[in-house]
Amino acid sequence: MSAPTSALAEQQPGVQEAEVRRRRRRVTPGNVVVAVLRYIALVISAVLFLLPFYLIVRNAISLDTDITAPGWTLFPKKIHWENVPELFTDPSVNILQGLLNSAIIAVLQTVGILLLCSMAGYGLARIPYRWATPIFYAILVTLMIPPSFIIVSQLRWVDTYQGIIVPVIFSGFTTFLFRQYFLNFPRSLEEAARVDGLGYFGAYWRVVVPNSGAFFAAIAVITFIASWNAFLWPLLIGQDSSMWTVQVALSTFLTAQTINLHELFLAAAVSILPLVLVFVFLQRYLVQGVAETGIKG
Amino acid sequence: MSAPTLMAPAADTTPPARQARGRIGGVTAAFWLFVGPFLVGLVIFVYLPIVWSVVLSFSRAQNTVTPGDWVGLQNYIDLLQPGPFLDSLITFTIFAALIVPLTFVLSLGLALLLNGIRVMRAFFRSVYFLPTACSYVVASLVWKLSIFNGVRFGLANTFLSWFGVDNIAWLATTSPPWYWLVIVTVRLWLQIGFYMILFLAGLQRISPELYEAAAVDGARHAWQTFRYITFPQLRATSVAVLLLLLINAYQAFDEFFNLLGNSSFARPPLVYLYYTAQFNQDFGHGTAGAVILALLIMVVTLAQGRILGFGKAE
Numbered sequence: 011m012s013a014p015t016s017a018l019a020e021q022q023p024g025v026q027e028a029e030v031r032r033r034r035r036r037v038t039p040g041n042v043v044v045a046v047l048r049y050i051a052l053v054i055s056a057v058l059f060l061l062p063f064y065l066i067v068r069n070a071i072s073l074d075t076d077i078t079a080p081g082w083t084l085f086p087k088k089i090h091w092e093n094v095p096e097l098f099t100d101p102s103v104n105i106l107q108g109l110l111n112s113a114i115i116a117v118l119q120t121v122g123i124l125l126l127c128s129m130a131g132y133g134l135a136r137i138p139y140r141w142a143t144p145i146f147y148a149i150l151v152t153l154m155i156p157p158s159f160i161i162v163s164q165l166r167w168v169d170t171y172q173g174i175i176v177p178v179i180f181s182g183f184t185t186f187l188f189r190q191y192f193l194n195f196p197r198s199l200e201e202a203a204r205v206d207g208l209g210y211f212g213a214y215w216r217v218v219v220p221n222s223g224a225f226f227a228a229i230a231v232i233t234f235i236a237s238w239n240a241f242l243w244p245l246l247i248g249q250d251s252s253m254w255t256v257q258v259a260l261s262t263f264l265t266a267q268t269i270n271l272h273e274l275f276l277a278a279a280v281s282i283l284p285l286v287l288v289f290v291f292l293q294r295y296l297v298q299g300v301a302e303t304g305i306k307g
Numbered sequence: 308m309s310a311p312t313l314m315a316p317a318a319d320t321t322p323p324a325r326q327a328r329g330r331i332g333g334v335t336a337a338f339w340l341f342v343g344p345f346l347v348g349l350v351i352f353v354y355l356p357i358v359w360s361v362v363l364s365f366s367r368a369q370n371t372v373t374p375g376d377w378v379g380l381q382n383y384i385d386l387l388q389p390g391p392f393l394d395s396l397i398t399f400t401i402f403a404a405l406i407v408p409l410t411f412v413l414s415l416g417l418a419l420l421l422n423g424i425r426v427m428r429a430f431f432r433s434v435y436f437l438p439t440a441c442s443y444v445v446a447s448l449v450w451k452l453s454i455f456n457g458v459r460f461g462l463a464n465t466f467l468s469w470f471g472v473d474n475i476a477w478l479a480t481t482s483p484p485w486y487w488l489v490i491v492t493v494r495l496w497l498q499i500g501f502y503m504i505l506f507l508a509g510l511q512r513i514s515p516e517l518y519e520a521a522a523v524d525g526a527r528h529a530w531q532t533f534r535y536i537t538f539p540q541l542r543a544t545s546v547a548v549l550l551l552l553l554i555n556a557y558q559a560f561d562e563f564f565n566l567l568g569n570s571s572f573a574r575p576p577l578v579y580l581y582y583t584a585q586f587n588q589d590f591g592h593g594t595a596g597a598v599i600l601a602l603l604i605m606v607v608t609l610a611q612g613r614i615l616g617f618g619k620a621e
Contacts, residue, residue: 044529048420055417056434062446062496063437065453065462078458082465126345133341139334145342152349154554154604158356159584160363160372160594180348210337239442241561242577246585257444261565264448271452278445285440293433300501301508 066282069275077271090272097276103269105277108256112281115174115244115255116237122179123233124226131188132214136200146189152182159246173247174255178237184229191225192218228299231292235285256281357601364595370588382595392596395579402575403556405491410552411545414499418506419533432507436500443561446493451478451566455489481572490573493562498555502548509544513537550607557604576600 069077071093072086097105133139134146157177167173199221203213219226244255254262260277263269289296359372364383367376386392417435421428438446454462457476464474477485517536526532538545560577567573569582576596584593 045424048424052420052424052431055420056431059434059438059496059500062441062449062454065449066445069453078460080459082460082462126348129341130345133338137334137338137341139338142338142342145346149346149349151605152353154558154607155353155357155601156558157352158360160359160590161352161356163372176348177352180345180352182349182353185345211340214341235440239444241442241444241564242581246581257442260448261444264444264451264565265568274448274452278448282441282445286437289433289437289440293436297432297436297504300504 066275066279069272070279071276072272074271077275093272093276097273097280100269100273103259103263103273103277104251105256105259105280107252108254108259109280111171111248111253112238112255112257113284114171116234118171118175119178119237120230120233122175123181123184124230126179127181127184128188128219128226128229129214130185131190132192132218134185134189135192135195137210149182149185153186155182157243162247168247169250169253170247171253174244174253178240178243184233187229191222195222224295224298225302227292227295228302231288231296232299234288235296238285360594360597363590364598366591368589368591368594372590378591382591383599386592386596386599391574391579392576392592392599395574395576398573399557399559399575401487402490402559403553405487406494406556407549407552409491410495410498410502411548413495414502414548415506415541415545417499417503418510419537421503421507422510432504435503438497438499439501441497443493443497444565446497447562447565450489450493450562478566484572486567486570486573489566490562493566494559498552502552505544505548506541509541510537513540550610554604554607557600557607 068084068086071089071091073090076083076086097103130149134142134149162168162173162177165173167176195218199217200213203217208216239257240255241257241261244253245258245261248254248258251259251262256277260274260281263274263277359374362374363372365377365379366374367378367381368374421432421435424431455477456462456464457474457479458464459468459474461474461477463477467473467475475485477489480486513536517540518532521532521536526535558577559575560581563573563575563578564581569578569586574582577600580593580596580600583589583596
């Protein structure tokens with residue numbers, strides 16, 4: 011986002027500025043020491059940040075006796091791939107059901123949020139309705155209010171997918187983010203669509219949405235991650251073990267300590283694998299989305 | 308609608324309101340088509356429960372969510388007596404006092420470090436950001452069973468044993484309260500990368516010309532540049548980060564629940580409410596506590612609105 015401005019400054023600096031710039035970039039022994047110290051600090055931090063991931067993998071492919079051995083070893087003596095079929099065939103640990111529940115919930119929640127919150131955000135940003143501003147404030151005050159168990163239990167939605175999925179979709183925060191985004195959307199594009207005889211609805215679907223791919227992708231990734239990692243809400247609503255998300259299942263195994271250590275760590279590794287993939291392939295959208303929405307939000 | 312072709316050249320500058328008028332249903336119908344579905348859900352799943360909770364909070368509601376057995380303000384009076392609810396607010400205060408400044412300083416520090424390098428910047432950024440993919444449950448699992456395991460094979464105890472320190476029961480001892488180290492470090496690991504991205508975005512919005520001007524004016528040391536240029540320029544980012552940190556700390560549940568459970572010594576508000584409403588089925592006190600928390604959080608949100616100018620068109 012800042013690339014164009016800095017490139018511009020690069021192209022046309024005044025004579026004095028150019029002189030300063032040259033002086034600042036000069037390689038001095040002091041600069042070299044600072045750079046080396048920077049990289050040392052960055053590498054140490056990187057090791058600390060990666061350590062927990064390493065521990066998950068290390069314990070996932072070890073035997074319990076290795077994990078609990080008194081002498082701590084960096085690498086397991088032998089990689090126990092047989093842990094993988096053991097986890098997926100253990101009838102007491104239905105991790106596949108948890109993964110399936112998490113996937114269903116995260117996908118439907120993401121689709122629902124993209125659909126409803128983007129439309130609401132567009133309406134609030136672009137349609138000059140008399141009550142738009144009061145309605146916007148009424149949405150803003152719900153920003154920090156979590157969904158409620160009471161209404162779900164009255165609808166008899168406890169232990170159902172819709173009970174976990176639906177109440178979370180009406181996210182004031184995401185609607186707010188969409189509204190801010192659409193306020194900055196170039197009006198000229200929509201007006202061209204209007205000229206072609208499209209109403210608000212047509213302009214939105216044919217012009218605005220197709221030209222907002224990056225923003226929708228960013229919101230989708232953020233929503234999917236939040237939904238996959240959510241814990242308190244699925245814990246409240248999905249009480250029966252058939253409705254456990256993978257997070258609730260892991261938490262239950264952690265507190266009850268009913269399964270082997272290596273199975274628990276392997277299950278944890280499996281549970282973060284989809285998100286690590288999302289990170290590897292969609293990080294551009296994610297970083298941009300966090301950078302833009304985090305502050306504007 | 309009969310003359311759109313004739314009007315077309317002028318239409319570019321006409322406000323959309325004027326154009327939409329005359330269409331079937333007009334502005335009102337269009338607005339409700341876009342915002343209506345969301346608002347219906349918001350009323351059912353957010354506003355209705357708020358009203359219900361407030362009403363229920365004036366009732367004795369053991370094992371039921373039906374209001375009726377009115378007790379006036381008794382639930383609120385009970386909660387505001389010295390007891391577990393006030394203790395949970397104290398726990399939150401201690402937690403916030405630790406996690407907010409630590410995350411702020413460390414994520415800003417990492418952003419500054421990253422902003423000063425060119426080679427491998429994207430790599431390091433990805434590494435620090437990666438824990439955002441991890442859930443609190445998984446992180447708690449690693450912290451509890453591996454890093455801060457209270458027995459000998461725990462990583463922290465292994466490390467300390469090299470210096471001849473005895474095993475520490477990190478999560479089971481209250482004197483000294485080592486559990487804070489576990490609770491705070493797990494959240495630091497999970498959230499530093501996220502806030503680092505916010506600071507990086509803020510740093511990249513600062514015009515390079517400001518630094519050049521500062522160099523001309525004689526700012527020599529990195530500290531002077533930071534003190535007089537970088538930090539003031541990051542003001543909006545800093546305020547947003549502080550408020551996000553505070554609100555997130557306020558809603559802490561996952562790591563306390565998974566690391567400490569229903570411990571008597573460190574239950575933040577949401578953990579206390581969970582055990583009151585869900586575990587003991589005492590919905591009267593549960594909703595009263597939720598109402599108090601919602602009021603507190605709204606005050607924070609409104610303060611945030613004042614400071615950040617929420618809702619203003621940019």
